[in-house]
Amino acid sequence: ATVKENHIIIVHKREIKRMTMRFSFTVALTQAFSLSTAFSFLFKSPSHKLSSRQVQSKFSLLSTSTNSAMTASVNVSDFIDSTNTNYERLHKAFELQFWGTKMNLSGSQYSVDELTRTKTEMEAFLADESKLAKTREFLKAIPEESPHLKTLKMFERTFGCYIMESEDAKALRAECTKIEGQLDNARNTMTLGATMPSGDFVEMTSVGLRNKIRVDPDEQVRKACFEGLTKIGDFVCENGFVGLVKARNKMAKKLGYLDFYDYKVTNAEGFGKVALFEILDTLEKGTRPIMENARKIFAEEKGGPSALEPWNQSFLMAGDVTRRMDPYFPFQKSVEQWGKSFAAMKISYKGANMDLDLLDRKGKYSNGFCHWPQPAWVKSDGSWQPSTTHFTSLADPSAVGSGYTALNTLMHEAGHAAHFSNIEMPSPLFAQERSPTSVAYAELQSMFLDSLVGDADWMAKYAVSKEGETIPWDLIADKIKATHPYEVFALRGMIAVPYFEKALYEMVEEDVTADSIKTLADRIEKDIQGGLSARPLLSVPHILSDEASCYYHGYVLAEMGVHQTREFFLKRYGYIADNPNVGPTLTSAYWKPGNSEPFLSLVENLTGAPLTGDAWVNELKQSVDTVLKEEKVKYEAKVAECAETEAAQEIDLDMRIRIVDGDEVLADTEMDGSFLATCKTFEKYVEERFAKNGGELIGYKQQKCN
Numbered sequence: 001a002t003v004k005e006n007h008i009i010i011v012h013k014r015e016i017k018r019m020t021m022r023f024s025f026t027v028a029l030t031q032a033f034s035l036s037t038a039f040s041f042l043f044k045s046p047s048h049k050l051s052s053r054q055v056q057s058k059f060s061l062l063s064t065s066t067n068s069a070m071t072a073s074v075n076v077s078d079f080i081d082s083t084n085t086n087y088e089r090l091h092k093a094f095e096l097q098f099w100g101t102k103m104n105l106s107g108s109q110y111s112v113d114e115l116t117r118t119k120t121e122m123e124a125f126l127a128d129e130s131k132l133a134k135t136r137e138f139l140k141a142i143p144e145e146s147p148h149l150k151t152l153k154m155f156e157r158t159f160g161c162y163i164m165e166s167e168d169a170k171a172l173r174a175e176c177t178k179i180e181g182q183l184d185n186a187r188n189t190m191t192l193g194a195t196m197p198s199g200d201f202v203e204m205t206s207v208g209l210r211n212k213i214r215v216d217p218d219e220q221v222r223k224a225c226f227e228g229l230t231k232i233g234d235f236v237c238e239n240g241f242v243g244l245v246k247a248r249n250k251m252a253k254k255l256g257y258l259d260f261y262d263y264k265v266t267n268a269e270g271f272g273k274v275a276l277f278e279i280l281d282t283l284e285k286g287t288r289p290i291m292e293n294a295r296k297i298f299a300e301e302k303g304g305p306s307a308l309e310p311w312n313q314s315f316l317m318a319g320d321v322t323r324r325m326d327p328y329f330p331f332q333k334s335v336e337q338w339g340k341s342f343a344a345m346k347i348s349y350k351g352a353n354m355d356l357d358l359l360d361r362k363g364k365y366s367n368g369f370c371h372w373p374q375p376a377w378v379k380s381d382g383s384w385q386p387s388t389t390h391f392t393s394l395a396d397p398s399a400v401g402s403g404y405t406a407l408n409t410l411m412h413e414a415g416h417a418a419h420f421s422n423i424e425m426p427s428p429l430f431a432q433e434r435s436p437t438s439v440a441y442a443e444l445q446s447m448f449l450d451s452l453v454g455d456a457d458w459m460a461k462y463a464v465s466k467e468g469e470t471i472p473w474d475l476i477a478d479k480i481k482a483t484h485p486y487e488v489f490a491l492r493g494m495i496a497v498p499y500f501e502k503a504l505y506e507m508v509e510e511d512v513t514a515d516s517i518k519t520l521a522d523r524i525e526k527d528i529q530g531g532l533s534a535r536p537l538l539s540v541p542h543i544l545s546d547e548a549s550c551y552y553h554g555y556v557l558a559e560m561g562v563h564q565t566r567e568f569f570l571k572r573y574g575y576i577a578d579n580p581n582v583g584p585t586l587t588s589a590y591w592k593p594g595n596s597e598p599f600l601s602l603v604e605n606l607t608g609a610p611l612t613g614d615a616w617v618n619e620l621k622q623s624v625d626t627v628l629k630e631e632k633v634k635y636e637a638k639v640a641e642c643a644e645t646e647a648a649q650e651i652d653l654d655m656r657i658r659i660v661d662g663d664e665v666l667a668d669t670e671m672d673g674s675f676l677a678t679c680k681t682f683e684k685y686v687e688e689r690f691a692k693n694g695g696e697l698i699g700y701k702q703q704k705c706n
Contacts, residue, residue: 076138076148080427081380083131083155088375088428090125094118095373099390104188104363106663112181119177126162127170135159151427154436154596161267161435164255172251179247180546183240187544188363190235194228196221206232206366206539207394213534214314215322215400226311226534233521233538237514241544245512248549249505259505264550267435269557270598276553277502283556283613284495284528290488290620295530298486310534317486321479322401328463328471329403331395332686334358335659336679337462338410339651341452342418346583349655350376351386352421356659358406360394364662367541368393368409370416370446375431376423384424386655387431389417397690407462408450415446421655422587423594430594434547439554441599444561445590451562456631458577460638470642473635477628484624491620493535494559496528497552500537505550561603563615568607575634651675 097118100110125131135155142148164170193203194212197220204212204225212225245260252263262273269276299307302316335356353374357364374388393409395402419442423431433442452458456476463471503520504512521537542548569576569585576582589606603611653675659667659682667681 076142076146076152077380079134079138080148080151080155084377084379084427084429087122087125090118090122091375091428091432092373094122095371095390098371099373101184101188102365102369103357103392103662104361104365112185116177116181120174123162123173126159127164128159129163129165132156132159132163147426150596151425154425154427154430157436158429164251166254169251169254172247172254176244176247176251176546179240179244180544183236183244183544186239187232187236187541188365190232192228192231194221194224196224203362204228205360205362205364205394206541207360208396208399210535211396211399211401211405213311215319216315217319219312222311222315223309229539230536233518233536234514236538236544237517242512242514242517244544245504245507245517246509249509252505261502261505261550264435265553268437268439268551268554270436270438273502276498280495280498280553280556283491283560283617284499286613286617287488287491287620291492291530294486294488308531310532310536313489314534317489318479318482321475321482322404324475325404325463325471325479326400327465328459328469328475329401329407330466331397331403331406332683333464333466333679334395334403334406334410335682336676337407338414339653339675339679340648341411341458341462341578342414342449342583343648343651343653344578344580346580347418347586347653348583349387349389349418349421349653351384352376352389352417352655353386354389354391354417354655354657356410356657357390357392357661358395358410358659359661360396361662364394365392365541366394368413370413370420371433372420372431375428376421377428377431378424378426380426385428387417387421389421391417397686404453408453411453412446412450415449416442418449418583419445419586419591422591424592425594425596430596432595437595438599439551440557440561441590441595441602443554443558444565444599444603445586447555447558448562448565448586451566452577455577455634457575457634457638460635461578461642470639473632476631476635480627480631481624484622484627488620489529491559491616492529493533494552494556496524496533496537497540497542498550498556499528500524501543501550501552504543557599557611560611560613560616561599563613563619564603564607564609564611567615577638649676 094115097110097115099105100107101112101115132155135152138148139152139156142152164173191203192205192209193201194209195201197218206229209225209228213222213229216222216225248260252258252260255263257263257266258273265276266272295308298313298317299305302312306312307316335358368391370389370391372387372389374385376387377385379385391413393406393413395406395409397403420431420433425431456473459471459476461470465471500521503524504517507516507520518538522532525531525533525537537543540552542551566576569579569582573579573581585606590602593602597605600611651674655669657667657669657675657678658665659678666685667678669675669678672678672681
């Protein structure tokens with residue numbers, strides 16, 4: 001047979017048939033090579049001549065090559081499946097221990113020792129150097145168009161965050177885990193409260209103390225509660241935090257990082273501490289004059305320098321407004337209002353299971369959080385694994401402002417849950433909240449959704465009293481007047497935490513003592529916030545736990561993203577509350593990719609601009625009159641809409657919800673039959689447990705579009 005100039009192969013008919021059968025069999029074995037690729041073995045050039053035997057030899061080579069490719073593909077699939085399955089098992093074991101110990105559950109299976117063991121096993125799996133080596137082997141072997149490429153690259157990033165080549169660093173990591181477990185256990189059993197003006201000690205959680213500082217009209221009570229909060233710093237510094245800071249820093253430096261903060265931010269965000277604080281310094285310097293001017297005006301308007309005392313500032317800023325708004329945020333309706341709001345924005349949880357532990361109690365972890373014992377992911381056979389979510393808040397329904405706080409927390413933590421329920425990637429490692437998942441990426445989703453609670457149009461529909469009365473515009477206007485000029489205080493309080501942790505881990509080791517840490521915290525508060533904070537830095541629970549330490553910068557970057565994302569929706573649609581485009585847009589742009597895309601890229605891809613603090617700072621600079629005018633238009637439009645719209649009879653978030661209180665199940669959509677029925681069950685429970693007026697159940701009249 002010869003190859004002619006016109007590229008036609010002339011061979012015997014039987015040879016063609018035999019070659020065709022051989023080629024068809026080869027194609028059936030693998031799809032790795034296309035037909036054109038196969039024939040490239042034959043058509044080298046017009047002058048190239050191949051005998052029948054040579055043609056068969058080329059097809060034999062093709063068969064061998066494609067069989068090798070197929071074998072490599074099978075090996076890659078097996079490796080990915082094994083990694084996914086084993087990680088999923090270890091992740092679940094640790095997260096269940098995390099929930100059990102943080103919620104102070106009674107089961108004997110929950111203990112600090114088991115928490116430490118399961119965390120160590122999970123991290124040992126992620127730090128297995130052979131897995132990283134195998135991942136890199138496959139990355140070299142597979143073609144760029146392989147469907148496994150993205151998963152393997154994510155494996156490489158993840159394993160790289162946990163592998164410690166230094167044996168000393170590994171030992172220090174184990175020491176950190178042990179100290180942290182002991183400190184966490186001690187903190188959970190700490191007796192916390194305030195010595196009141198009467199001389200009586202009243203036991204309260206940190207949430208209860210902070211709430212009293214915000215709303216109690218008696219200054220001496222507020223001061224007592226503030227002093228109670230400061231005891232947390234004394235306690236943690238005497239119960240292991242000093243040693244934990246030293247061990248964390250030693251470990252990070254053994255691994256070649258500047259310090260522990262540099263280690264944490266590099267693994268989580270993909271850039272180091274220096275780059276991070278270049279961003280934060282811009283925000284700090286840009287808002288310092290706004291903060292200084294706001295403090296000056298606040299003191300002048302509120303009665304002098306004493307107004308700036310940490311136990312006075314938050315009360316004088318909005319304490320009266322908070323009390324007046326309280327009836328329009330009944331705690332027992334918070335779950336229902338959250339569900340209705342998310343459903344109106346077409347947010348779905350894709351078959352997830354969710355446990356909500358909402359009520360404050362002794363021994364419970366002193367901060368709201370959300371986590372995922374079961375990550376959502378797409379399995380190799382194409383089947384969908386829904387997530388299992390746990391989240392918690394610390395509500396005291398009898399306290400003024402509890403309903404507003406609970407609703408904010410629900411919108412925030414349920415925002416996390418919606419995000420992680422919608423990650424559609426081929427591994428659970430895309431849907432776990434640790435490194436290399438960006439802190440800012442995770443917090444952007446939840447903070448964007450909880451920001452709605454402050455919008456006038458959102459309140460026009462969802463801030464409704466037990467008697468069915470919508471919050472009046474005049475009260476919203478009073479809130480804007482009382483808080484907008486001083487919103488910079490919240491920004492400064494937010495950035496104080498990363499500046500404190502930065503300075504903390506930059507301290508020379510021999511200078512790290514209980515006294516020096518407490519002195520540093522006070523100094524940072526005065527420098528960044530202008531005075532001592534109503535929430536002392538050492539009472540912030542994030543700084544203690546490994547997962548949340550050197551994390552708070554994520555809230556700052558996320559808040560920048562929140563304002564930029566809000567600006568995008570408002571420019572495109574004119575509104576956010578009840579906008580049915582919100583859920584689908586967030587799902588496709590932010591949620592589905594999981595940690596496969598950098599945070600900064602996700603924000604830029606959606607909004608069309610690089611992340612900056614411009615939108616945030618511009619809002620701070622807005623005059624009160626401008627804000628009032630804009631918010632009133634939105635409020636009146638929503639009130640008119642509600643007057644013409646019937647209330648939703650069914651709410652479908654596509655998930656099973658259990659509302660629990662520690663070990664006790666209070667309500668369950670599977671048992672109650674629907675989301676709204678579960679809300680009614682929970683509402684009844686709250687009213688019976690916390691009923692006032694001699695135990696009389698409190699009714700609730702619905703607004704028409706609620």
